[in-house]
Each structure stands twice: as structure tokens, then as C-alpha cells.
Amino acid sequence: MSDHIVLTSHPRGKAGPSSPVSWGAATAAERGPLVAASLSQPALRNAIGTHSGSYSVYRALAVAAGHLQRDHKPDLTDTAPVVTLGPHPQWADPHKIISLDPWGHRVAEYFAEQIAAGLDVRPTIAITKAHINMPELVAAIAAGRLKPDGDILEANGDVRVTKAAIEPVWYLPGVAERFGIKESALRRALFEQTGGMFPELVTRPDLKVFLPPIGGMTLYFFGDVEKLGKPETKVACRLHDECNGSDVFGSDICTCRPYLAHGIEVCIEMAQQGGVGLVVYNRKEGRALGEVTKFLVYNARKRQVGGDRAETYFERTECVAGVQDMRFQELMPDVFHWLGITRIDRWASMSNMKHGALAAQGIEVVERVAIPDALIPADARVEMDAKKAAGYFTEKVPDAAELVVAKGRGLHE
Amino acid sequence: MSDHIVLTSHPRGKAGPSSPVSWGAATAAERGPLVAASLSQPALRNAIGTHSGSYSVYRALAVAAGHLQRDHKPDLTDTAPVVTLGPHPQWADPHKIISLDPWGHRVAEYFAEQIAAGLDVRPTIAITKAHINMPELVAAIAAGRLKPDGDILEANGDVRVTKAAIEPVWYLPGVAERFGIKESALRRALFEQTGGMFPELVTRPDLKVFLPPIGGMTLYFFGDVEKLGKPETKVACRLHDECNGSDVFGSDICTCRPYLAHGIEVCIEMAQQGGVGLVVYNRKEGRALGEVTKFLVYNARKRQVGGDRAETYFERTECVAGVQDMRFQELMPDVFHWLGITRIDRWASMSNMKHGALAAQGIEVVERVAIPDALIPADARVEMDAKKAAGYFTEKVPDAAELVVAKGRGLHE
Numbered sequence: 001m002s003d004h005i006v007l008t009s010h011p012r013g014k015a016g017p018s019s020p021v022s023w024g025a026a027t028a029a030e031r032g033p034l035v036a037a038s039l040s041q042p043a044l045r046n047a048i049g050t051h052s053g054s055y056s057v058y059r060a061l062a063v064a065a066g067h068l069q070r071d072h073k074p075d076l077t078d079t080a081p082v083v084t085l086g087p088h089p090q091w092a093d094p095h096k097i098i099s100l101d102p103w104g105h106r107v108a109e110y111f112a113e114q115i116a117a118g119l120d121v122r123p124t125i126a127i128t129k130a131h132i133n134m135p136e137l138v139a140a141i142a143a144g145r146l147k148p149d150g151d152i153l154e155a156n157g158d159v160r161v162t163k164a165a166i167e168p169v170w171y172l173p174g175v176a177e178r179f180g181i182k183e184s185a186l187r188r189a190l191f192e193q194t195g196g197m198f199p200e201l202v203t204r205p206d207l208k209v210f211l212p213p214i215g216g217m218t219l220y221f222f223g224d225v226e227k228l229g230k231p232e233t234k235v236a237c238r239l240h241d242e243c244n245g246s247d248v249f250g251s252d253i254c255t256c257r258p259y260l261a262h263g264i265e266v267c268i269e270m271a272q273q274g275g276v277g278l279v280v281y282n283r284k285e286g287r288a289l290g291e292v293t294k295f296l297v298y299n300a301r302k303r304q305v306g307g308d309r310a311e312t313y314f315e316r317t318e319c320v321a322g323v324q325d326m327r328f329q330e331l332m333p334d335v336f337h338w339l340g341i342t343r344i345d346r347w348a349s350m351s352n353m354k355h356g357a358l359a360a361q362g363i364e365v366v367e368r369v370a371i372p373d374a375l376i377p378a379d380a381r382v383e384m385d386a387k388k389a390a391g392y393f394t395e396k397v398p399d400a401a402e403l404v405v406a407k408g409r410g411l412h413e
Numbered sequence: 414m415s416d417h418i419v420l421t422s423h424p425r426g427k428a429g430p431s432s433p434v435s436w437g438a439a440t441a442a443e444r445g446p447l448v449a450a451s452l453s454q455p456a457l458r459n460a461i462g463t464h465s466g467s468y469s470v471y472r473a474l475a476v477a478a479g480h481l482q483r484d485h486k487p488d489l490t491d492t493a494p495v496v497t498l499g500p501h502p503q504w505a506d507p508h509k510i511i512s513l514d515p516w517g518h519r520v521a522e523y524f525a526e527q528i529a530a531g532l533d534v535r536p537t538i539a540i541t542k543a544h545i546n547m548p549e550l551v552a553a554i555a556a557g558r559l560k561p562d563g564d565i566l567e568a569n570g571d572v573r574v575t576k577a578a579i580e581p582v583w584y585l586p587g588v589a590e591r592f593g594i595k596e597s598a599l600r601r602a603l604f605e606q607t608g609g610m611f612p613e614l615v616t617r618p619d620l621k622v623f624l625p626p627i628g629g630m631t632l633y634f635f636g637d638v639e640k641l642g643k644p645e646t647k648v649a650c651r652l653h654d655e656c657n658g659s660d661v662f663g664s665d666i667c668t669c670r671p672y673l674a675h676g677i678e679v680c681i682e683m684a685q686q687g688g689v690g691l692v693v694y695n696r697k698e699g700r701a702l703g704e705v706t707k708f709l710v711y712n713a714r715k716r717q718v719g720g721d722r723a724e725t726y727f728e729r730t731e732c733v734a735g736v737q738d739m740r741f742q743e744l745m746p747d748v749f750h751w752l753g754i755t756r757i758d759r760w761a762s763m764s765n766m767k768h769g770a771l772a773a774q775g776i777e778v779v780e781r782v783a784i785p786d787a788l789i790p791a792d793a794r795v796e797m798d799a800k801k802a803a804g805y806f807t808e809k810v811p812d813a814a815e816l817v818v819a820k821g822r823g824l825h826e
Contacts, residue, residue, distance in 0.1 A: 005601060005615055036608060050608030051705075054467045054627045058701040058739040060606035064599045065592045065741070070606070072735035078716040079709035079733065082824055126708035128715075129824055131792065133663040135548030158665070163658070165704035179478045186477045188418060193473035193483070195449060195463030197610050197626070202418055213610065213626050214467045218657060218704060244631060244694070245576070247661045248673070250546040252571070260661070281657070288471040291578035291631060292464075295539035296492035302541075303491035320492065322485035326471040328478070379544065411495055411542055 006042055021046050021209050023171045024094025028103040028110035033121040034169065036211050041120065048200045049211035051122045053167055056213065073120050076108040081127035083162055083225045088340030096361070098174025099331040100124070100166050102338050124167040124211075131158045132220070136261035137268070145265065152222060152271050159268060162221040166335070170210045178330050215242070215283025217335065220264075222278070223271030229340025234275030236346035238263025239354055241284040241327055244291065252377035253298065253408075255384065259371045263348035266369055270346060280335055287317075288326040296320050301382075301408065308408025310398065313386030329357035336363050352391035368393045381407040434459050434622050436584045437507025441516040441523035446534040447582065449624050454533065461613045462624035464535045466580055469626065486533050489521040494540035496575055496638045501753030509774070511587030512744040513537070513579050515751050537580040537624075544571045545633070549674035550681070558678065565635060565684050572681060575634040579748070583623045591743050628655070628696025630748065633677075635691070636684030642753025647688030649759035651676025652767055654697040654740055657704065665790035666711065666821075668797065672784045676761035679782055683759060693748055700730075701739040709733050714795075714821065721821025723811065726799030742770035749776050765804040781806045794820040 025031040036047035050056045062068035091102040103110055104124035111121045138157035140146040148155040176183040187201040190210075200207060227233040238260060240247075246256035260279070267277020286294030300316045301308045314324040332354065336344070343364040349355070350370050358365055370393060376384055388394040389403055438444040449460035463469045475481035504515040516523055517537035524534045551570035553559040561568040589596040600614040603623075613620060640646040651673060653660075659669035673692070680690020699707030713729045714721045727737040745767065749757070756777040762768070763783050771778055783806060789797055801807040802816055 005604070048608070049610075050606070052703040054625075055698075055701055055703040055739070056607040056610075057603065057625045057627045058697070058741065060602040060604075061592070061599075061741050062736050062739050063606050064589075064594055064602035066594075068735045070602070074706075074709075074734065075732040076709070077732065078713040080712065082712060123705060123709065126705045126712070128708040128711045130658065130711075131665045131822075132658075133665060133790070135552070135663075139548070163708070165708045167703070167705050176477075179474070181477055181479075186474075189473040189477035189483070190470065191418070191473075193463070193476050194469040194626070195461070195611075195624070196613065197462075197469075198608075199612060200609065211608070212467075212470045213607070214470045215628075216704070220662065245543065245545075248670075248694070249633065250548075251543045252546060253543060257661075281661070284471075285468075288468055290465040290468040290580070291629070292536060292539045292580050293487075295541040295576070295578045296487075296489070296536065298541045298543075299493065299495060299539070300491040319488040319490065321487065322481045323475050326468070326475050328471065328474050377546075409544070 019044065019046050020206075021171075023174065023208065024092060024097075026092040028106070031103060033107065033111040033114055033119060034101060034124075034209055034211075035119060035121060036209070044119065046207060047169075047209035047211055048198050048204065048207050049213060051124065051167065051211065053211070053215060054213040074122060076115075076123070079123070079126065080108060081105045081125075081164075082129050083127060085127065085164075085225060086229070086338070086340065088229050088338070090337035090340060093337075094171070094174060095177065096337040097334045098171045098178060099168055099334045100338060101169040104166070104169065105164070124169050125164060127162065127164040129160070129162050132161055133157045133159065134261060134264065136258075137264065140265055146268060147272070149272055153268055159222065159264075162225050164219040164221075165216060166219070167216040168212050168214055170212055172208055172210055175331070215285075217283065218281045219335070220267075220279040220281070221276060222264075222267040223274075223276040225276065227276055231342075234270060234273070234345040235278060235341055235343065236266045236270035236275065236348065237278045237280065237344050238267065238348040239280045239282070239332065241282045241287070244285060245294075253379045253383070255371055255376055255380050258375040258377065259348070262371055262375055263369075266346055266348045275345065278339070278341075280332075282327075282332070284327050287324075288328070289317075289321050293321050299411065302411040306404075307406030307410065308382050309404060309406040310382050310385035310389060311400075311403040313382055314390065325353070327353070329353045330360075332357050333361035333363055337361070350387070350393040352393065355393065370394065379409050432457065432459050433619075434584075436587065436621065437505060437510075439505040441519070444516060446520065446524040446527055446532060447514060447517075447537075447622055447624075448532060448534060449622070457532065459620060460582075460622040460624055461611050461617065461620050462626060464537065464580065464624065466624070466628060467626040487535060489528075489536070492536070492539065493521060494518045494538075494577075495542050496540060498540065498577075498638060499642070499751070499753065501642050501751070503750035503753060506750075507584070507587060508590065509750040510747045511584045511591060512581055512747045513751060514582040517579070517582065518577070537582050538577060540575065540577040542573070542575050545574055546570045546572065547674060547677065549671075550677065553678055559681060560685070562685055566681055572635070572677075575638050577632040577634075578629060579632065580629040581625055581627055583625055585621055585623055588744070628698075630696065631694040632748070633680075633692040633694070634689060635677075635680040636687075636689040638689065640689055644755075647683060647686070647758040648691060648754055648756065649679045649683035649688065649761065650691045650693065650757050651680065651761040652693045652695070652745065654695045654700070657698060658707075666792045666796070668784055668789055668793050671788040671790065672761070675784055675788055676782075679759055679761045688758065691752070691754075693745075695740075695745070697740050700737075701741070702730075702734050706734050712824065715824040719817075720819030720823065721795050722817060722819040723795050723798035723802060724813075724816040726795055727803065738766070740766070742766045743773075745770050746774035746776055750774070763800070763806040765806065768806065783807065792822050 243256035245251040656669035658664035
């Protein structure tokens, strides 16, 4: 292997990558393999970025420390998905799926020949099975809301699930189209706002695919995954954006874990009735602002003159972050297209942004399921009222008089 | 603002940044502000990368979509930490803290003048307060293991905590020294293994500080944070590496959430006895390999001839990832140096790697607290036996006869 460091900032005097990607082609073979894994095959690369997202930084530490060969290629024996998933017609539409690789779970099969010949092609999706158990589900059984069936749900609260991990794969022309902006403007912002990550975003317009180093998503399926994509299959879904403080530690300033647990109940019920339940867990901590910003905002909310109240809830985030929210639900519907889902019968979310993004992509939502009032924690009333006033799904929008009342705890209570 | 895109791949013909960083200086003023925020002040930058880690990609989307001004600067009013933390003598030792900014929580105060003059300096640490509530703690109260005191722990299971979010800030010469490698080798691996992220790693050796786009950590404090750093203060700690499948969903293939909940019990007890409890939650999903790799490995473990057993537990990870583990506990002790902790009285972890990393940094561990056997989930025996055989803290190392027995479930059970 050469000792020469190959920089990435200028085109190599070629017209383009030797194996261009035909995004939205009808088969994996026509689309072609995505090659992003390493700088050791620069002429063969057809994507910007690399696999495993930001964990590539740890891979770098492993190589630097001498624990990992710099050209290690994964042995994919026995790793294939445990269920058949797709193909669905949406996979061949370059406008429907632009932020994940629809063929990404079965690259070891589709591109076996190229991999055997030494090309470094890696899965961007993995699908396995698991048993999960959450105290809230045990409580739901005890309360008689959930009934064990010995198949999907055991009497001890164990739930049989299929689960999938998905890394983001962005087709840059498609992402730009989805936001209604120029591809060049998207590439420039991606370069500049990340502190100059990946100059190829601006120097290599011929490379159309980008594997951004952001967290991906995890899907939890309840019931028979292979029923998805059939028009008669009823689907329940909770689409959940990560909130570590609530999801893991049960912080009472928001409704995240309670709504997630409620969504899982809704999913189990749907599976028990012969449909499919689906939880989509997106790694978008703190509205994709990250936890440092989130905690700064908490302090500003609690300390402001007049106390923590719905009226100024979004304003405090905007002062620190410049925006109220950075999650951009525009890309979120892709996963439903990937699963062949055109209709969601029970949608456990009150977010108008999520709902609007689905509608814009032609995915029908039949019933919106609000979080039961009893599950809203003490300090989360400020957030709930603020969101309802801003367009959240609700039967009763709070009026101005309610929004000015400080309902949040003080910092030192 | 200029329409010209400034690339980052070559030095600008200067001897170095206009405000070099004196890492390990005795005061924040002498160390100097870290300037990494934007490409709009290229001459003033003294760090590679940017704030908010990988969430900078979402910031880029916000700018590209026209929702955020490209030069937005945060308004830090009311965001300051809720407790006094440090300074501790360790902050002035450039060999002890190399992966976070010890002054990062109070930049708005230390560098008020520079910020007022327009310099974009941002906090890399935020500290707030919260109430948390986990069903396991409610169960511990019911079982009589935990006693509510109306201060730290309420009868309904609510726990008062202080919490901190910390973004990684790497001083590259220090990181290289910690791993015993050349700084140039570290920089090269970071560039190459990330698919060419940040050419400045190799073109700008004068920039010594790097904000890597990886997840940071969250600290949960139980008891009086301001007692930390005093030799008489007893400390209990659970150092936890993220495992979303268990931490949130309660997957039974590992001990992650049960050990975390147990660690929190240990921390609450310590706080009730007048000491301080600390949970460090590191965003290192799947041993810093990410969830796609983790799920691929699960499939390979369950499908291998002979079934899922401790004997081949690490091997299956190595086939796919090239290493058994990428967490690199070498950098982990920094947070204890930052908190002024030189002795941990109760350490709720069995990991020999974590224990060894603390010892190498001169941090004493008095008592190691194993997870109670009753808390180990059904399918997690394979992992537990494999780790004990490999050096995990235990009273009884499993013998070869035990390691060959398949104790894990099959994929379709």
C-alpha cells in the first residue's frame, strides 16, 4: 500500500467515477454497487464519505493504534437479513427514496461477484431478530391493557421483534429536489457548515452519493414483516426522534419515553390483530441540535423572567440555536417508501411536521393517536402546550391566557 | 459575506493560526478561546472541525433550506452552568485532559470580551438540573432496596439530578501521546479511515485541536456536585457505553440497561450517605462499531454452526469488524480528571478495559461492584461468560467446558 497521502480536494482529471451510480434503477445490478469504504481504491469510489457514519473516527483510532488493518474488509458470512423485505415498486423511483439505499441490506448477495473480486462493498442496512422487555409493557399487562398471546407477547412482558439498523445514504440531487433548492447550494452548505468536512462535496459534482456521518435509524417490527407492502395489511406506527434524557433516564421535562412506550403498546395490539406494528427510532438527539444545545436551552427556559412557560418555549431554542427545530422531517418518509407502506392506519404521533411530511409524500394517515393525558410527566406541560399552540394534533388548542402561565419547575426545585 | 468557497486542503501561507491554543495552561485566558465555529472567520480559526459534532450536517440542511442564517451566533443569555464545577489542578496538566475542553462550560464568562467583539466562541459543555424517573427505581423502592428521602429520591421514584452534556474536543498531540503513536500517524488515519474527512488533519499540522464529529457524553450527578474534588468525598460511579437496543428497548441479549439501572441504585445510595454518585453515559453504540455492524454480528452469532456460545463470541465480531471492540477506553479517564476525582469508592462495572484505563491514569478504584446475577437477562449469558473468560471482573472464571455450551437463543426462537 502506498505511503503517499491522496488528498480529496480536487478532481482527478477524469470525467467521473469508473462505476457511476444509476440511482432509482429497477434492479440492484443496474443501480450498481456503492463504493465508499476506503481511500485505498480511489479510482473505484463512487460515493463521498464512508460507512458506519461517525464511528469511522473510532475505526481511524483502531488503525492508528495498530489494532486494525487499514484495508480490513468485513467477512459477511451468516450476516444476511432474517426476513425477506422487498423489493417494492418505490425502490425504482429516484424521487421517492433519496436518503437510504433500498438495496443496502442485501449487498452481499447482489454484488457477490464484485466483492469476491476484491471490491469493498458493505451493507448499509442490517436486519435481525430480538426479544425486548420494557417495564411499561409489564405494567400494561398487569393493568389489563395488553394481553399476552405466547407468540408476539409473553406473559412476562417479553416481546418478539424483528429489527433493522439503517445508515443514511443520500442521493444529493434527490435531497436538493426534496428541499426545493439547487444541488450546488446544498453541497456548499454541507461543506461550510460542517467546518469543511469533505471538500469533495464541492470539488466532485460527479460523485452524486453521500454517506453523511450522522446517526441513522433503527426499526422495530411487531408481527409479520413480510405482510408489509400488501394493501390489505393494517399498519400501526410510532416515529420517534431520539431523546436520551427521557428515553433512557426518564427525565420528566418531555413526553418522549412515555409516548414511545405507548406507541409500542399500539404496535403490539396491531400485530395481535394480524397487522404490523413499526417503531422508527431516529438518532436526532435534541431536535437534531445535540445535547449541549438542549441543556443550554433548558437553563435559559428555567431562568427567564416569568419562568418556564409555553408562550416562550420555542423562542428560547431559537435564541441559542437560530432555529426551533433541525430535524427536517422531509427525508423521514423514505423509510415508509422502502417498506412499501402507502397507508398508516394508526399513527402514534401528534407532530404536525411529521404528519405534513407524510402527506407531501402521498402516504395516507388514517387515525392519529394522541398520547393519553395520564402519561404526560409533571414538567412536560410547557412543551405540550407550546406544541399544541403551534399546530400539534389536539382536540383543544390552548388559548393565550393558558400559554402565559409558568407551568415548568424552577431550576433549583 | 463572500461568495467565494474557501477550500481547506492547503495551508494559507501563514505560520499558524492568529490565536494559537496553549493547551494545559493554568487559566482559561492563558489557554485562549477555541475558534472552530465557522468558515466565515478562517483567519481566526484555531481548531479543525466544528461544534455540535455530526449535528453540524443538520445545521447545513437548515442553512441550505433557508431556515438559518449561515453566520448565526448563539445568544448565551441565561445558559450558564447551574453549579460551580472546578477549576481542579488536573485542568492545568496537558497530559491528563486531552479529549474535552476543561473550560468548555463557562466560555460565555471567560471569553465574554472576545464574544462581544464578534468572535464565535461556543460552549462545548452544558450543565443543567432535572428530575428523572425509571420504572426500575420505583421497583427498587417497592422491594425495599432504596429508601425515599424526599430530597434526592422521592417516594414516587423521582430522582433529583444535575446533568452535563460534553462534546469531544481532542488535543491531537495529547491523543497521540496517550496511544503511544506519532501525531502524524494519528492525523493520517483520521483522514483516511473517515473517507477523507477534514484534509486539514494532514495539511495543517499547526492546528492542534480537533472537534471530531462523534457523539459525546452525558453525566448524571446524584448528590452535591460541589463536593467533587475533595479527598474526603466518597464517589460511586457507573461508566456506561450506549446500547440503544437494551438501554431504551430492553433487548435481552445483553446486560446494558439492567447494569445501568443497578448502577443508578448504587449512585443514589452513595448520595444518600453524603457522597456523590455519577453516571457517565458515552455515545459509543455497539462498542463504537455502530448498530449496522452490531446487527450483522448478531446474525452471524446465531447462525454459526454449533449455535451462539461464549467460545466464539468475540470471534464473530472480529470477522465482521476486524476488531473485537473499538471503544478505546484510553480517553475515558479524562472526565474523572475534569471532575477532580482521584478515587472511586464504588465502581459499578466489571470491564477490565475500563478498570485498566483508570489505573493507567492513576485513578484508584476501591471496590468493584458486579451486576447482581438475578439481573442478567435470558439471552445475555453468552456475552457474560465470554467476557468473564476474557478478563472481566468475576469471582469465578468459566472453564472451557462451559464456554462451548450454546446458551444463546436461535434466530427464530
